[in-house]
Amino acid sequence: MPAAAASEHAAPPRPSGVVARAMRTGRMRIGIGLTGLVLLVALAGPLVSPHSPVAFVDMAYASPSAVAWLGTDYVGRDVLSRVLHGGLSILTMTTLGVLLAMGGGVTVGLVAAYSGPRLDALLMRIMDVIFAIPNIVLILLFLTLLGSSVPLLVVLVGLVWIPSVSRITRGSALQVVKKEFVEAAEVIGISGTRILFREILPNIATPLLVEFGLRLTWAISLVAGISFLGFGVAPPAPDWGMMISENRGGLAIQPWGTLAPILCIALFTIGTNMMTEAVSRALAGAEGKAVR
Numbered sequence: 001m002p003a004a005a006a007s008e009h010a011a012p013p014r015p016s017g018v019v020a021r022a023m024r025t026g027r028m029r030i031g032i033g034l035t036g037l038v039l040l041v042a043l044a045g046p047l048v049s050p051h052s053p054v055a056f057v058d059m060a061y062a063s064p065s066a067v068a069w070l071g072t073d074y075v076g077r078d079v080l081s082r083v084l085h086g087g088l089s090i091l092t093m094t095t096l097g098v099l100l101a102m103g104g105g106v107t108v109g110l111v112a113a114y115s116g117p118r119l120d121a122l123l124m125r126i127m128d129v130i131f132a133i134p135n136i137v138l139i140l141l142f143l144t145l146l147g148s149s150v151p152l153l154v155v156l157v158g159l160v161w162i163p164s165v166s167r168i169t170r171g172s173a174l175q176v177v178k179k180e181f182v183e184a185a186e187v188i189g190i191s192g193t194r195i196l197f198r199e200i201l202p203n204i205a206t207p208l209l210v211e212f213g214l215r216l217t218w219a220i221s222l223v224a225g226i227s228f229l230g231f232g233v234a235p236p237a238p239d240w241g242m243m244i245s246e247n248r249g250g251l252a253i254q255p256w257g258t259l260a261p262i263l264c265i266a267l268f269t270i271g272t273n274m275m276t277e278a279v280s281r282a283l284a285g286a287e288g289k290a291v292r
Contacts, residue, residue, distance in 0.1 A: 015206045021282035028278035034271030038264055042091050045084030053077065053085040053238040061254040070256040073247050077236075083260045086238035090227065091268070093154050094220045100158025101219075102212055105165025110196045112166065113173035124170070131163035135222060140231070148231045157223060161215050168211045172204035179203075206283050213276030217269055224265050240265055 022028045050069075051057055055077060058065070062072040070079040112123040130138075139156045146152055176182065177200060185195050226232055227241025235242065240261035247257030 015209055018206050018209075018279060018282045021285065022275075022278040025278050025282070027274050027281075031271045031274030031276075031278060034267050035275065036271075038087065038268040038271065039091070041084060041264060042087030045087060049081040049084045051078040051081040053082045054236045055081075061250040061257070063254060064256065070260055071254045073243070073257040074250055079243075079247075079257045079260055082238040082243060083240070083264065086240045086243055086261065087264060089150075089233045089237070089239050090220065090223055090241060090265075093150060093157065093232070094216065094223050096154045097157030097223065098161065098212065098215045098219050100155065101161035101165050101215055102208070104158060104162040106169045106201070106208065108162065108166040109169025109171075110173055110200060113170045114177050114192065114196055114200065120170075123166070127163035127166050130160070135160040136225060139222075139226060140229070143226075143231045148234075150233065153223070153226060153232060157219055160222075161219065165208075165211055165215065168207060169204065172207045173200050176200050176203045206279075210276055210280045210283060213272055213279065217272045217276065220265060220268055220272075 056075065057068050057078045058072045058076050060072060060074055060076045062068060062076065064071045068078045068080065070083070073079055073082065108123055108127065112120045115123075138160055139153070142156055143152065182195060182199055185199050190199075223232065224241035224244070227239050228245040230242070230245065232241055233239040235246075243261040244258050247254075251258050
């Protein structure tokens with residue numbers, strides 16, 4: 001069979017096979033370890049916290065001691081306890097926002113790829129308008145107009161990433177919509193919705209898995225930045241992004257109030273990025289093997 005024909009009829013790499021290939025790499029294992037460590041801190045941290053995250057245990061910006069292992073923050077609360085309690089909120093907002101973006105972006109991308117040129121053009125132009133506005137500007141605009149709240153922040157994080165996800169989905173789906181199995185499904189009268197989500201979507205699941213990892217990496221930085229500006233969780237509840245903002249004035253005196261949450265966010269970002277890169281490299285290798 002000619003190479004072009006083999007490329008056309010080769011089955012797309014299965015997500016399970018790509019992930020299994022990625023798992024054999026050191027990059028993937030390190031990424032899982034770093035991400036898992038941060039998740040462990042966020043989920044189990046409140047159970048092992050030495051103090052209440054809102055309790056005053058010493059003077060402001062006290063150095064690390066037996067009472068407060070990482071010192072105290074700008075009002076005398078235990079930094080370690082606030083770090084252990086502050087991860088769940090930011091990781092929850094990030095994950096929910098990315099899941100919302102994936103759901104909306106995948107739906108828009110599939111419909112655009114499968115529909116006629118007019119609807120395709122209309123949907124993509126709407127995505128271009130949203131994409132043209134800087135993410136943080138759009139989020140701050142709505143938070144200022146509607147008031148700061150966690151549910152609204154999650155919705156806005158999902159909204160700003162929908163255009164990127166829809167483009168990736170549309171580009172991947174365009175390579176599948178003209179395949180013989182899709183045409184066969186149309187001939188036997190299967191509904192358009194079923195074709196989109198039962199025939200096309202499973203065949204583009206692997207690049208969407210990579211896109212999910214990328215969005216997760218970028219979204220935590222975005223959510224942390226919004227919290228840093230004071231539009232996230234309401235004080236005195238702990239939050240890593242807000243901790244950076246609260247304690248930056250004492251960085252030269254007692255740096256752990258700022259450095260500890262930065263380190264947690266950085267480890268999560270590095271870990272998810274390494275996992276995404278490993279899956280992406282495995283996908284590229286699987287596609288190259290399929291067309292040889």
